[in-house]
Amino acid sequence: MDYLQTVDWSRAQFAMTAVYHWFFVPLTLGLSVLAAIMETLYYRTGDVFWRRTTRFWMRLFGINFAIGVATGLILEFEFGTNWSNYSHFVGDIFGAPLAIEGIMAFFLESTFIAVMFFGWDKVSRGAHLAATWLTAVGANLSALWILVANAWMQYPVGCRFNLQTVRNEMTSFWEVALSPVAVNKFFHAVASSFVLAALFVVGVSAWYLLRRREERMARGSIAIASFFGAVFAVVTAVTGDRSGAVVARVQPMKLAAMEALYDGEAGASLTVVGLLRRDRADDDGPFRFRIGIPKLLSWMSFRDAESYVPGIRDLVAGNAERGILSAEEMMARGRKAVAELGRYRAAREAGDRAAMAAVERKFDPAAPEGEEFLREYFAYFGYGYLESPAQTVPNVPLLFYSFRVMVGAGVFFIVLLAAVWWLNRRGTLASARWLLRLCVWMIPVAYLASQAGWAVAEAGRQPWAVQNLMPVGVAASKIPSASVGTTFFLFLALFTVLLAVEISILLRQIRLGPDGAEIPEPEKL
Amino acid sequence: MFPTLRCIVRFYAEGFRSMTALGRTLWIVVLVKLFVMFAVLKLFFFPDFLAGKSDGERAAYVLEELTDGGA
Numbered sequence: 001m002d003y004l005q006t007v008d009w010s011r012a013q014f015a016m017t018a019v020y021h022w023f024f025v026p027l028t029l030g031l032s033v034l035a036a037i038m039e040t041l042y043y044r045t046g047d048v049f050w051r052r053t054t055r056f057w058m059r060l061f062g063i064n065f066a067i068g069v070a071t072g073l074i075l076e077f078e079f080g081t082n083w084s085n086y087s088h089f090v091g092d093i094f095g096a097p098l099a100i101e102g103i104m105a106f107f108l109e110s111t112f113i114a115v116m117f118f119g120w121d122k123v124s125r126g127a128h129l130a131a132t133w134l135t136a137v138g139a140n141l142s143a144l145w146i147l148v149a150n151a152w153m154q155y156p157v158g159c160r161f162n163l164q165t166v167r168n169e170m171t172s173f174w175e176v177a178l179s180p181v182a183v184n185k186f187f188h189a190v191a192s193s194f195v196l197a198a199l200f201v202v203g204v205s206a207w208y209l210l211r212r213r214e215e216r217m218a219r220g221s222i223a224i225a226s227f228f229g230a231v232f233a234v235v236t237a238v239t240g241d242r243s244g245a246v247v248a249r250v251q252p253m254k255l256a257a258m259e260a261l262y263d264g265e266a267g268a269s270l271t272v273v274g275l276l277r278r279d280r281a282d283d284d285g286p287f288r289f290r291i292g293i294p295k296l297l298s299w300m301s302f303r304d305a306e307s308y309v310p311g312i313r314d315l316v317a318g319n320a321e322r323g324i325l326s327a328e329e330m331m332a333r334g335r336k337a338v339a340e341l342g343r344y345r346a347a348r349e350a351g352d353r354a355a356m357a358a359v360e361r362k363f364d365p366a367a368p369e370g371e372e373f374l375r376e377y378f379a380y381f382g383y384g385y386l387e388s389p390a391q392t393v394p395n396v397p398l399l400f401y402s403f404r405v406m407v408g409a410g411v412f413f414i415v416l417l418a419a420v421w422w423l424n425r426r427g428t429l430a431s432a433r434w435l436l437r438l439c440v441w442m443i444p445v446a447y448l449a450s451q452a453g454w455a456v457a458e459a460g461r462q463p464w465a466v467q468n469l470m471p472v473g474v475a476a477s478k479i480p481s482a483s484v485g486t487t488f489f490l491f492l493a494l495f496t497v498l499l500a501v502e503i504s505i506l507l508r509q510i511r512l513g514p515d516g517a518e519i520p521e522p523e524k525l
Numbered sequence: 526m527f528p529t530l531r532c533i534v535r536f537y538a539e540g541f542r543s544m545t546a547l548g549r550t551l552w553i554v555v556l557v558k559l560f561v562m563f564a565v566l567k568l569f570f571f572p573d574f575l576a577g578k579s580d581g582e583r584a585a586y587v588l589e590e591l592t593d594g595g596a
Contacts (some may be wrong), residue, residue, distance in 0.1 A: 059547070066551040073562060080576075088587040117548075166584040167593065312594025342592040348585075474591065487566075494561060501554060509547065 007476045008483035010082040017074050019451060020495035024502070026450050029143055029190060030197020031061040032136035036129075037224055043129045053217050055120070056514035058132075059203065062117060067502040072146070074491065082484060086465050086475035091167035093159050093176060094149050101145035109138030113156025116355025116472060143193075144186050151182035153466050154457070155250045161378065163344055164364045170278045180246045185457075190241035190372065191232045192417040192450060195413055199439075202420055204510055206439035209430050214513055219424060221271035222398070233414040240410070242298060247460075248301035248309070251467060253392060254460035257399045259297060260286045262318065264311035270296035273404065276397050286396075311395070316389045327389030334384030337377040382469045391471075394462040402455040409449035416442065 002453040035058045042050035076098070079087045087094070115123060115131035123131070153157075159168040170176060204226050205218035247255050255261075260276055261268065262285075269292035277288055295305040302309075310324055318326025340359055347355035363378070364370035386392065420439060429436070432470030461467065465475035544552070576587060 063547075063551060066555050069555065070559060070562060074566070077566065085587055085590050088583055089591075104594065114537065114540065118536060122536060122539070164584065165580070166588045338592065341588070345588050345592050348588075471527075478590075490566075494566075496552075505547070505550065 004482055005481035006479060009481050009488060010078075010476045011092050011472060013484055013488045014075065014078055015080065016488065017071075017078065017491055017495070018454070018458070020491075021071045021075060021498065022451060022454060023070070023447065023499060024064055024071060025126050025143070026193035026196040026447075027064045027200055028061065028068060028139050029193040030195070031057060031064065031200065032132075032139050033194060034201055034225060035061055035227060036132045036136045038221075039129050041224075043125055049216065049220070051363055052514050053220055054132075056217065057221070058116065059509060060204075063502060063505050063509065065090070065113070067498055067505075071495070071498070082477055082479065083465070083475050084477040086470060089170060089470055089475070090152075090166055090466060091165070093152055093156075093168050093170045096170060096173070097145040097149040097152075097176070101142050104141065104145075107138075109135055109142060112138060119168040140190055141192055145241050147186045147189055148177050148182045150457075151179055151185045152176055153464075154185075155179055155181040155246075156466050156469055160478065161363060162367060163341075163360055163404070181243075181250065184239055184243040184246055188236060188243050189453075191235040191239055192410070192453060194232040195229050195236055195410075195417075196446040198225040198232065198417065199413065199442050201225035202229065202417070203440045203443040207510070209512075210433060210436050211438070215430070217514060219429070222420060222424045222429065226417045226424060228430045230414060230417035230421055233410060233417055236410055237414065240407070244300050245303065250462065252310050252392065254399070254456075255301065256310060256315060257394045257396045257460060258456060259309075260396050260400045261297070261309060261311045262286055262313050264309055264314040264322070266298065266308045267295045267306050267307040268297040268301075269294045269402075270300065271404075274400070276400060282377055305385050308449050312393055316392060327383070327386075327392045330336065330380040330383040331386050331389065333377045334380040334382060334386070336384070337373075337381045338384035340373070340377070380468060382464060382471050382474070385471050391463050394460050398459050399456055402452040402459070405452040406449050406456060409445055409452075413442070413449075435503070 035054055038050055038054040038057060041047070042054055094520055111133040112134040115128065116135050119128050119131060131429075156168070157179050158170060158172040160171050161449050176182070201221050204223070205221045208214040208218040209222075209335075244255070247258075258265075259268075259271055260274070271287075271290055272293045274290035274292075275288040276286055277284070298307045299305045300308065308322055310319065310322065314322065314324050318324055318328050318329060340362055344356060344359040347353075347359065361367045362370055362373040365374055383392075416438070420429060420435065423432055423435070463471045463473070465472045
């Protein structure tokens, strides 16, 4: 009982830490690039207006970077403390991308950020510009390696389980780094971060326009950020679509839960908006009301409008006609794989080398019986720990609504940013005050959409820590739930203070403006 | 090599010396945060669960966990 509570507390603690960490990351990724673009304009034109504008946005970037830096380290601490079985099991596959992130990207970012802030008028304009771009590249490379590690949890490829060390070992770095999940995840997460940063710049600039302050800087910033944001909002939509197609193949339960699709169908429609019933087993179906686009889910999943998209019931009970194994069958196969591991442990403890060698052959992909065992049984290893097929179903309402918040907001951002760019270009944006107010309010909405995206990705992976191989219940360390609960509130307090400090410093700097001068009587919004 | 090193040191020293009030505030936040993370949280709340075990002992421990069935 205590252990189950530990798992829940550990999950809550990790989720809370990740949510707070992600408040800082996307703005760092996007604002570094936007500042670099603005500085490029200064470099090319020599116009000091762009230097002043760059320095203002760079200052806001610096605040976000300084407050957010190293918050991700707490996640790495938690791997060792709360998820020690997981950390050992995933071994170097997870460790290698994180090590590359630490050595290469973080040091690149940290080295050049000093030149970026201290180097104005001390190094040449070209060298300063290079440092700014290298800071942006370093920040985004950091994200690459973290996302590669995360993608492996969703789609564990390029590895082999080593029976002696009881850990997975990398067999192909490129298979891990360039898996379709990793590639789509990187471009989707980075592009969406660029959109968030663009909305931040547009929102802050809109606030200046509403107050009739810094109008040239605001219009210039909006011209760049709205165009940049609109382009990357489209890239986010395209990569999101590609991610959906990959999820349909490698995590079909996640897709079914995102769509609240209980019964699979050919020519499945995509739900645009819907309200779920409380009782999902209701004979009237899972929706109170629903508006869908016919055949679109099938097309987006398999690029064929008539293709069959399996539902939650297909994936739990199985569908022989469609070649889908039941969860019961996968659990039986998983238990057999776990039992083989138990045989190996017993043989090792008894010093029975012949019995150990027999099990080792089953885990050896080069041996004939190994190839079959790994494909037919070890591929379902994690199912061996589940107690009921219902455990394979993630939280459907959370996924369904989070997905619609993310996609709905994303589509709206494309329209909004395009409209803002167009009106700004025509010189009529300043008079559309309702639109300027909307832009200010879109800053928190961008954060909400970004967090909703992670809720879809991570809550949709449940019950797995590593898809099909390790459920969260087995991944967690057996530590007292009281201590995990205590640290949960400790981190909650720490991160809340950090976030409050960041928001207060950011707001003060925005009020001060690029020259650091307070405006005596600010006009109300 | 030494003149280059001296230049780099001077660059950083001047950078820190001419830092604005905002820069100083941010450095204080960073240092306090790192202190809390490494001197308080890491020491008292994040002992490495498998620390002190050899590779073989770690493998044996996790093998036991995996074959005893977790949750």
